[in-house]
Amino acid sequence: VIVYGRNAVREALRGRRAASAGEILAIDSLAREPWLRDHRVRVATAEVIERACGSREHQGICVEVAGYPYVSPGELLAAKTPFIVALDEVQDPQNLGAIARTAECVGASGVVICERRAAAVTAAVCRSSAGAVEHLRIARAGNLADFLLQAREAGCWSYGAAISEQAVDYTTPDYRGGVVVVFGAEGRGLRRRVAECCDQLVAMPLRGRIGSLNVNAAAGALLYEVLHRRAALDSAP
Amino acid sequence: VIVYGRNAVREALRGRRAASAGEILAIDSLAREPWLRDHRVRVATAEVIERACGSREHQGICVEVAGYPYVSPGELLAAKTPFIVALDEVQDPQNLGAIARTAECVGASGVVICERRAAAVTAAVCRSSAGAVEHLRIARAGNLADFLLQAREAGCWSYGAAISEQAVDYTTPDYRGGVVVVFGAEGRGLRRRVAECCDQLVAMPLRGRIGSLNVNAAAGALLYEVLHRRAALDSAP
Numbered sequence: 416v417i418v419y420g421r422n423a424v425r426e427a428l429r430g431r432r433a434a435s436a437g438e439i440l441a442i443d444s445l446a447r448e449p450w451l452r453d454h455r456v457r458v459a460t461a462e463v464i465e466r467a468c469g470s471r472e473h474q475g476i477c478v479e480v481a482g483y484p485y486v487s488p489g490e491l492l493a494a495k496t497p498f499i500v501a502l503d504e505v506q507d508p509q510n511l512g513a514i515a516r517t518a519e520c521v522g523a524s525g526v527v528i529c530e531r532r533a534a535a536v537t538a539a540v541c542r543s544s545a546g547a548v549e550h551l552r553i554a555r556a557g558n559l560a561d562f563l564l565q566a567r568e569a570g571c572w573s574y575g576a577a578i579s580e581q582a583v584d585y586t587t588p589d590y591r592g593g594v595v596v597v598f599g600a601e602g603r604g605l606r607r608r609v610a611e612c613c614d615q616l617v618a619m620p621l622r623g624r625i626g627s628l629n630v631n632a633a634a635g636a637l638l639y640e641v642l643h644r645r646a647a648l649d650s651a652p
Numbered sequence: 653v654i655v656y657g658r659n660a661v662r663e664a665l666r667g668r669r670a671a672s673a674g675e676i677l678a679i680d681s682l683a684r685e686p687w688l689r690d691h692r693v694r695v696a697t698a699e700v701i702e703r704a705c706g707s708r709e710h711q712g713i714c715v716e717v718a719g720y721p722y723v724s725p726g727e728l729l730a731a732k733t734p735f736i737v738a739l740d741e742v743q744d745p746q747n748l749g750a751i752a753r754t755a756e757c758v759g760a761s762g763v764v765i766c767e768r769r770a771a772a773v774t775a776a777v778c779r780s781s782a783g784a785v786e787h788l789r790i791a792r793a794g795n796l797a798d799f800l801l802q803a804r805e806a807g808c809w810s811y812g813a814a815i816s817e818q819a820v821d822y823t824t825p826d827y828r829g830g831v832v833v834v835f836g837a838e839g840r841g842l843r844r845r846v847a848e849c850c851d852q853l854v855a856m857p858l859r860g861r862i863g864s865l866n867v868n869a870a871a872g873a874l875l876y877e878v879l880h881r882r883a884a885l886d887s888a889p
Binding site: 520 | 666671677750754755757758759782783784787823834843856857858859860861862865866868869870871872873874875877879880883
């Protein structure tokens with residue numbers, strides 16, 4: 416597959432599929448940058464690069480690499496104390512990319528996405544994640560509710576972000592031990608069975624007149640709260 | 653100006669410029685929805701709506717309203733204990749919209765944007781904010797660094813989100829009193845003089861290999877931390 420965009424290509428060249436990288440196509444001004452020094456680069460026009468990657472969003476660079484190396488959901492659960500982000504049918508590649516980037520930044524063990532009716536890790540997602548997907552483990556679940564039950568078996572506690580009567584404030588749990596944090600698609604939220612398979616629903620306070628946050632902002636707020644609380648537990652005597 | 657998109661139109665009809673709304677153009681299936689019952693609606697085809705608003709992102713509805721009612725930066729500083737979000741040359745309408753939505757959700761007193769080299773509150777911003785801009789006070793500053801000095805005069809403390817040696821962890825300050833939280837443009841961060849005019853730089857921890865969060869996620873994390881800490885202070889004895 417072709418990965419394009421400056422950050423996406425840079426991370427692909429130092430991530431899990433770096434060994435599979437072929438020749439890089441880059442516009443003249445980029446081709447001479449130091450970070451490309453040890454790679455095979457062919458100078459090309461923007462038009463040639465656009466044709467090669469099928470997108471205008473290439474920022475003057477693209478490279479062919481192996482298909483995205485998904486892991487199995489079970490592998491994510493095998494971490495010592497898992498911190499997993501699960502996405503329930505998130506279909507917008509921009510949202511998937513942005514949340515993957517945040518997940519990578521908080522040091523999550525990985526991300527679980529749905530196999531069907533959901534964005535996969537396409538070149539557009541690589542780009543909108545700023546290349547974070549190259550360093551992150553992403554698994555596809557055939558049935559997300561079943562994955563949450565499997566996570567419970569493995570000793571994890573699942574927290575679903577939801578606007579619901581049953582939800583507690585997102586700062587209430589201490590997020591200790593293995594955790595799965597579940598986000599629904601923008602506008603639609605968690606599907607009913609997925610919400611039912613969460614051990615706890617959590618909500619962000621809303622102090623204005625708008626009824627919901629966008630999912631990227633919610634992920635930023637909630638995942639950083641989880642990181643902060645877990646770090647506090649780690650450093651406690 | 654024309655506002656388009658389902659949420660953007662709905663909030664425009666109940667926000668600060670509601671009184672200026674003209675006839676609504678909507679596709680047949682939307683036109684009969686209950687929230688439009690008390691408004692003048694003309695049924696139109698998607699093509700007519702696209703021509704009226706000049707965008708494909710209309711979701712079947714648009715309305716003409718008065719130009720965006722900016723306030724002055726001084727008005728924002730006149731709040732009892734201001735909680736202001738300032739954006740340093742954020743040029744992407746999607747980012748401006750998303751951050752405005754988060755600012756509205758945390759109950760910020762308002763947002764300050766730059767007059768030049770920055771996105772203004774266009775129809776695209778209304779849409780990407782899900783209409784939050786209709787309920788939010790937004791001011792334009794000719795010089796953002798000068799605004800921060802003016803805010804200091806008014807007793808506010810400015811926190812700049814930055815990846816910098818001088819930055820403290822974002823959970824360190826208690827964010828009491830009047831605060832301005834400043835974000836830079838994605839990829840470029842705060843300009844030097846703007847950073848110098850902040851009283852404190854704050855940073856999000858980064859536990860992965862990617863060097864920065866996207867600005868929407870950073871705003872979600874930081875603005876919710878500010879809300880949480882201020883709420884804790886308010887409820888303290």
